[in-house]
Amino acid sequence: MTAKIARFLEEVRPATPCVVVDLDVVRDNYMGLRHWLPLAQVYYAVKANPAPEIIRMLVGLGSSFDVASRGEVDLCLENGARADNISFGNTIKKQSDIAYAYSKGVRLYAFDSEAELEKLAESAPGSRVFCRILMTCDGAEWPLSRKFGCEIEMAKDLLVKARELGMDPYGVSFHVGSQQTDLNQWDIAVGKAAMLFTALNEAGIDLKMMNLGGGFPAKYRTDIPAVERYADAVMHAMTNHFGNALPAMIIEPGRSLVGDAGVLEAEVVLISKKSYDEDVRWVYLDIGKFGGLAETMDEAIKYRIQTPRDGEETAPVVLAGPTCDSADILYEKAGYEMPVTLKVGDKVRILSTGAYTTSYSAVNFNGFAPLKAYFI
C-alpha cells in the first residue's frame, strides 16, 4: 500500500469494488529488473494487466511486449509500441491472427508444435521463431500444467524443420511457473534449454536467443526473495550453462511488474454464522472469484488483506464473494483470520492485486459490473 494509493482512496472514495494501481510502482519494478538484469530485454506480459496506461508508460521506458492474441497486438500498437518490439508469445494462434500480426510488422513468434510451425511458415514467412520446451517445475504457486511446450527431442526436430520451412530458428523459451519461489528452478530449466542449443549447433543451427519467460513473483501472503536474488539466480544459471558465450536474453515479467502496484478496495457486505455450534464467521465481500479474484481458484494465490480494525483480536473466517454461485468462495481452508470487531460496511484492502484481476473479471456475472480500475 503506497502513500499515493492510500491518499487516492481517502480523497476520492471510489465506489467498491475497485482496484487502484500506482504507476510509480510499476515503473520502479521495471527499472529494478533493468538494473539487476541489464543483459535481458524485458517483454512485458500484457495479459497480466492490459491497461493502456501501463502499456504507454512501459513504451516510454523502452520495454518490449509479450502478447497473447491479436487483440493484444492492437492494444500495444495503439499505445505506441513498435511492431518489432512485440513477441507473439502464445503457442496457440489462429492462422488468420498470425497473418494479421505479420501484416502489422510482428516478426517474432512462439510455437511448440509442428502444426503451429506450419501455420507460421505460411502466414509469417521468414520470421524469427522460438520453440517453447516443456517444464514441470515445482515451487510455483499458480499451477503449471503440461499445456505449453514440447519435449526437448521434439523441439530439436521442430527447430530444424523451421529452417527447412524458411523460418529463422531463433531460440528457445520455457516458463518455470508463475509465482515461482524456488530459485533453483531456473538452473534446471536453463540447463535443459542449453542442451538444445548444443544439439542444434551440431545440426548446423546457431540459436541466438534464450527466452527465460516469467515466473518472478509478487508479494502475497508468504515472503518472497528480492528481485536481485532472482536476477542472480538467472545469471548464475546462464553463465553456468553457457559460459561467456551468452545468447541474447529475453524475460517476460507480468505479475512481478504490476502485481504489487495494485490495491483492491472491497466492502464487507455480510458477516454471519451458519449455526449456533460453529465458531467460524463467514465474511462476504463485494468482490469474489468471478469479479476479478479468479486466482483464488483452489486457494492458489493467497492475498494479504487489511481491515480498518487490524491490531484487534482476530478469529477464523471463511471469505466469500457476493454472487449466488456456491463456488464463489475465496478462502475456506487457507486459515484466514480477521478482527472479531469487523463490521458490515467496513472497507477491506486486498494487496498486490495489480496483476490478473481486472481482465479476469466476468462481463456481468449475477448482474455485477466488471471490476473498475484506476491508474494513478
Next chain:
Amino acid sequence: MTAKIARFLEEVRPATPCVVVDLDVVRDNYMGLRHWLPLAQVYYAVKANPAPEIIRMLVGLGSSFDVASRGEVDLCLENGARADNISFGNTIKKQSDIAYAYSKGVRLYAFDSEAELEKLAESAPGSRVFCRILMTCDGAEWPLSRKFGCEIEMAKDLLVKARELGMDPYGVSFHVGSQQTDLNQWDIAVGKAAMLFTALNEAGIDLKMMNLGGGFPAKYRTDIPAVERYADAVMHAMTNHFGNALPAMIIEPGRSLVGDAGVLEAEVVLISKKSYDEDVRWVYLDIGKFGGLAETMDEAIKYRIQTPRDGEETAPVVLAGPTCDSADILYEKAGYEMPVTLKVGDKVRILSTGAYTTSYSAVNFNGFAPLKAYFI
C-alpha cells in the same frame, strides 16, 4: 442441437466462438415445467442467462424472476417484469441495494442470517422474507458448498425475529445443488423444511411458502431423468411431508430452462503432441475456461461435443482453451475422445451451453473478446 440452430450456423456462419440460443427450446422447457408442476410458481434464475431476449419472452409467458443483484432487478424491470414478480434471492445484499430494490417495488427477499434480516427490516420494511436453510446434498454435479443457508434451529429463531422486526415471515427456501440428478434429495430437503413449518407453527407463525430452489439439470454427458420425474419427485416430497395442507410453492429453474437451448460453436485452433512417447493429442479450441466455459472448473460440467468427423475412429484428447494461462484446460481427466482425423480449422459444437456461459465470460482476458451470443 435443434434444426433452427443448425440452419442458423450454416446460413449465417458467425465468427467463432459464439453461442446460439433457440428461444423455442426455452419456451418449451418453461411450458413443460408449468405442465408438470402446475402448483409451483416459476421464478427464472436470471443469473443462468441474463439475456434480455430470454427475460422478455418469459415475461410474456407469465414467469416470475429470481434475481441476484440490483443489476438484475433493473434488467427484469426494463424488460417488462413487474416488481411483484421479482424475488431478490441472494442472501448477500448491500443495504443500499436492498433500499434500491424496495424503492422499485420488490417485496420478496431471501436471507439466512441475523445481519441480513436487520438490513431488510431497515430498508425493506414489512416485506415478505424467506429464510434459506443449509443443505449438504449429494448427487449434484456443480459443487454445493456451505456458502448459503443456516441450520434449522437458527432459521427458526430468525423467522421469529423477522416478525418482531415487523417483517412478514413468509417461508423457507433450500437448494439441493445445481445439476442435481439424485431425485431422492428433494424428499430429504422438503422433510427438513417441513420440520421448520411445524416448529414455527408452534411459535404462532404460519409460514405460507416453500421455495424449492433450482437444481433441475440440463443434459450434459450423462443421461438425466425427464422433467416429469423431477416434478413427480417434488410433488411426492411435498405431499409426503405436508399432506393436503400444501403451502404455496416456488421453483427457481435456471439451467433446466436455458441450458439445453444453447449450442456453442468453436474452432479447433491447434492439435499437437507433447513428445514422441505420448499418444494423447492436445486439442486447443478458441474458447476456454475464461471465455465462457467456467463450469469446466475441476471438470465439473462435462459438455457433449460434436465434431464434423463424428463416426470415424476416435482417440483420447486433452481439451484446452486458447489463452496463455496454464490453468485454461477444459478436460484432461474426464476421458474425452475425438476423431483421429480431426483437423485444425474444424468447427466443433459444444451442446447444452445456454446456461452459465455468456455471463461467466471474462471481459478481455488475454485480449480475447467476451463470448458472443445469438438468440433466435
